[in-house]
Amino acid sequence: xxxxxxxxxxxxxxxxxxxxxxxxxxxxxxxxxxxxxxxxxxxxxxxxxxxxxxxxxxxxxxxxxxxxxxxxxxxxxxxxxxxxxxxxxxxxxxxxxxxxxxxxxxxxxxxxxxxxxxxxxxxxxxxxxxxxxxxxxxxxxxxxxxxxxxxxxxxxxxxxxxxxxxxxxxxxxxxxxxxxxxxxxxxxxxxxxxxxxxxxxxxxxxxxxxxxxxxxxxxxxxxxxxxxxxxxxxxxxx
Amino acid sequence: xxxxxxxxxxxxxxxxxxxxxxxxxxxxxxxxxxxxxxxxxxxxxxxxxxxxxxxxxxxxxxxxxxxxxxxxxxxxxxxxxxxxxxxxxxxxxxxxxxxxxxxxxxxxxxxxxxxxxxxxxxxxxxxxxxxxxxxxxxxxxxxxxxxxxxxxxxxxxxxxxxxxxxxxxxxxxxxxxxxxxxxxxxxxxxxxxxxxxxxxxxxxxxxxxxxxxxxxxxxxxxxxxxxxxxxxxxxxxxxxxxxxxxxxxxxxxxxxxxxxxxxxxxxxxxxxxxxxxxxxxxxxxxxxxxxxxxxxxxxxxxxxxxxxxxxxxxxxxxxxxxxxxxxxxxxxxxxxxxxxxxxxxxxxxxxxxxxxxxxxxxxxxxxxxxxxxxxxxxxxxxxxxxxxxxxxxxxxxxxxxxxxxxxxxxx
Ligand SMILES: Nc1ncnc2c1ncn2[C@@H]1O[C@H](COP(=O)(O)OP(=O)(O)OP(=O)(O)O)[C@@H](O)[C@H]1O
Ligand SMILES: [Mg+2]
Numbered sequence: 001x002x003x004x005x006x007x008x009x010x011x012x013x014x015x016x017x018x019x020x021x022x023x024x025x026x027x028x029x030x031x032x033x034x035x036x037x038x039x040x041x042x043x044x045x046x047x048x049x050x051x052x053x054x055x056x057x058x059x060x061x062x063x064x065x066x067x068x069x070x071x072x073x074x075x076x077x078x079x080x081x082x083x084x085x086x087x088x089x090x091x092x093x094x095x096x097x098x099x100x101x102x103x104x105x106x107x108x109x110x111x112x113x114x115x116x117x118x119x120x121x122x123x124x125x126x127x128x129x130x131x132x133x134x135x136x137x138x139x140x141x142x143x144x145x146x147x148x149x150x151x152x153x154x155x156x157x158x159x160x161x162x163x164x165x166x167x168x169x170x171x172x173x174x175x176x177x178x179x180x181x182x183x184x185x186x187x188x189x190x191x192x193x194x195x196x197x198x199x200x201x202x203x204x205x206x207x208x209x210x211x212x213x214x215x216x217x218x219x220x221x222x223x224x225x226x227x228x229x230x231x232x233x234x235x236x237x238x
Numbered sequence: 239x240x241x242x243x244x245x246x247x248x249x250x251x252x253x254x255x256x257x258x259x260x261x262x263x264x265x266x267x268x269x270x271x272x273x274x275x276x277x278x279x280x281x282x283x284x285x286x287x288x289x290x291x292x293x294x295x296x297x298x299x300x301x302x303x304x305x306x307x308x309x310x311x312x313x314x315x316x317x318x319x320x321x322x323x324x325x326x327x328x329x330x331x332x333x334x335x336x337x338x339x340x341x342x343x344x345x346x347x348x349x350x351x352x353x354x355x356x357x358x359x360x361x362x363x364x365x366x367x368x369x370x371x372x373x374x375x376x377x378x379x380x381x382x383x384x385x386x387x388x389x390x391x392x393x394x395x396x397x398x399x400x401x402x403x404x405x406x407x408x409x410x411x412x413x414x415x416x417x418x419x420x421x422x423x424x425x426x427x428x429x430x431x432x433x434x435x436x437x438x439x440x441x442x443x444x445x446x447x448x449x450x451x452x453x454x455x456x457x458x459x460x461x462x463x464x465x466x467x468x469x470x471x472x473x474x475x476x477x478x479x480x481x482x483x484x485x486x487x488x489x490x491x492x493x494x495x496x497x498x499x500x501x502x503x504x505x506x507x508x509x510x511x512x513x514x515x516x517x518x519x520x521x522x523x524x525x526x527x528x529x530x531x532x533x534x535x536x537x538x539x540x541x542x543x544x545x546x547x548x549x550x551x552x553x554x555x556x557x558x559x560x561x562x563x564x565x566x567x568x569x570x571x572x573x574x575x576x577x578x579x580x581x582x583x584x585x586x587x588x589x590x591x592x593x594x595x596x597x598x599x600x601x602x603x604x605x606x607x608x609x610x611x612x613x614x615x616x617x618x619x620x621x622x623x624x625x626x627x628x629x630x631x632x633x634x635x636x637x638x639x640x641x642x643x644x645x646x647x648x649x
Contacts, residue, residue, distance in 0.1 A: 049643050052563075054563055054642050054643050055641075055642075055643050074567075074568060074639075075567045075568055075569075078562060078565050078566060078567045078568075079565070079567070081563065081564065081565045082564065082565025083565075087563060087564070089563075089646070093556065093559075093560045093563075093646060095557060095560070097254055098250075106561070106564055107564040107565050109239060109240075109243050109247070110239050110561070110564065110565040110566045110567075110570055111565060112239060112240055114240065115242075115243075155564070159565075
């Protein structure tokens with residue numbers, strides 16, 4: 001369960017103050033599939049970083065599963081991230097010169113899971129994210145954009161997080177691959193994961209249960225998605 | 239994070255940039271290598287000088303003739319050229335000293351020596367029967383001088399192996415042959431064992447004759463009929479009684495020469511251990527000097543590590559951001575970078591030890607003795623790992639404190 005109470009985020013660079021989030025409040029229940037929409041620069045990624053415990057708000061409270069995350073230290077946040085959160089970055093941020101499986105397994109290294117089990121879990125997550133087995137030992141910089149995106153998703157899945165955050169997960173994909181990725185999210189949501197994704201494409205947002213619109217760091221609208229598009233759970237994967 | 243994984247991640251990172259890793263390591267290799275080699279050579283020099291001094295004799299106290307020094311102006315004259323020690327001094331010491339093995343008065347001069355068409359110029363030592371004991375000298379063939387020959391001033395000679403080689407040829411047996419020292423015929427009765435030619439004087443290139451014969455036929459007596467000696471060597475029973483014997487010698491000699499102060503006396507009394515400690519303080523200084531030059535290169539190597547680590551941290555900012563974003567704590571990142579630095583210095587240190595060892599082996603081929611002991615090897619390893627920690631600490635700390643979002647934004 002996610003509770004954001006009057007969140008502000010202000011960046012200060014020397015004399016310049018940038019107010020990015022201004023009094024944002026909302027609640028997301030476990031198992032929801034939420035899309036956050038808004039124009040470029042409206043503060044979506046900033047919001048996601050706070051939800052993903054990568055950053056803390058300048059003012060206000062962020063309560064994750066009953067725990068106030070906004071006051072935690074650097075290391076305490078790291079522990080929250082490795083236990084509860086899977087993050088798919090807007091730019092995939094894969095380790096270059098490392099194989100697909102090594103990239104996917106990386107969060108498990110910091111969770112202290114041993115080598116054998118890591119490999120197992122990484123393979124499982126990769127298949128779940130729709131990666132082909134023949135690509136497992138390819139280096140990440142030898143993959144296509146869509147494949148990289150799926151590696152990034154697999155890495156976010158590998159520690160079986162309750163909360164999965166994705167920043168523009170289909171931004172770099174064609175419609176067909178985009179659909180496969182959306183299908184993956186749909187399936188994960190069916191399995192009980194809470195999913196929050198950022199998009200500026202209405203088509204993508206239509207797959208969510210709920211759509212939050214952000215303008216200039218404030219919530220413009222927050223409503224249920226009436227005509228949710230449902231994927232067939234066993235849609236083709238290739 | 240498991241230790242094994244820390245090593246795995248560090249190794250992968252180092253292997254990703256092999257050339258840079260190797261070059262950085264080279265700094266440490268040269269640093270540690272030169273410390274090992276320099277300390278080894280320094281200690282070797284110390285050891286060989288000490289061994290040389292020991293080979294002069296064991297537990298040795300030497301009385302040498304000198305010029306009487308009056309307060310203020312010293313009368314010049316080389317040490318040993320003055321004739322102030324007499325055979326009677328030596329005889330008195332023999333009689334009065336306790337706790338000694340032997341007393342050996344010596345009278346040495348260089349003479350032209352000939353034998354059947356060959357000739358050489360060498361040190362001729364007038365000696366007594368105590369000489370081999372005092373000077374650790376052994377006989378190879380024939381015999382050394384005996385009491386009878388010393389008493390009768392017999393014209394017999396014992397050759398050093400080098401002298402034998404020059405006069406009679408290598409490996410020949412000269413016993414029974416005659417040689418002429420300064421025109422006087424002597425019969426060869428023995429050859430001494432080789433002691434090794436290194437050191438201040440080559441102890442293998444000498445001829446020994448009875449001191450009485452030397453006084454009578456070679457050097458001659460003084461106008462007043464006194465028999466002079468150039469030095470008197472006394473060998474103490476054991477190292478513990480050295481000081482006591484030295485004091486006795488000084489006392490007896492002062493009394494005989496009617497003097498009260500050793501500082502102004504016409505002779506000097508030297509203790510072998512004084513010589514050893516003087517020599518080793520010189521070589522110790524040498525070792526420290528060499529080691530500190532090597533230490534500076536080690537420091538430079540350490541700074542090289544720090545430089546590389548800082549560059550790496552900057553280059554890998556995004557990667558560090560990612561690692562933190564997916565759950566790495568500060569200490570995970572800290573250990574990873576520290577481990578990289580320590581692997582560099584430890585492996586570099588290991589290669590450096592081998593390299594230093596090789597250098598000192600090569601040096602010993604050129605006649606420079608060197609000693610490498612395990613403490614200096616262990617120390618070198620410890621120091622290099624320490625350098626890894628010290629110079630890796632700051633870059634690692636910097637990496638661990640990066641904010642994940644800012645690090646991921648870094649271009
Ligand atoms: N570290 C920072 N310092 C100053 N300003 C920042 C910083 N990070 C973000 N901003 C500003 O915050 C605003 C919102 O950025 P954010 O990345 O959240 O936008 P976004 O909604 O994700 O846009 P996009 O759709 O293009 O990804 C931008 O105007 C940006 O310039
Ligand atoms: Mg964004």
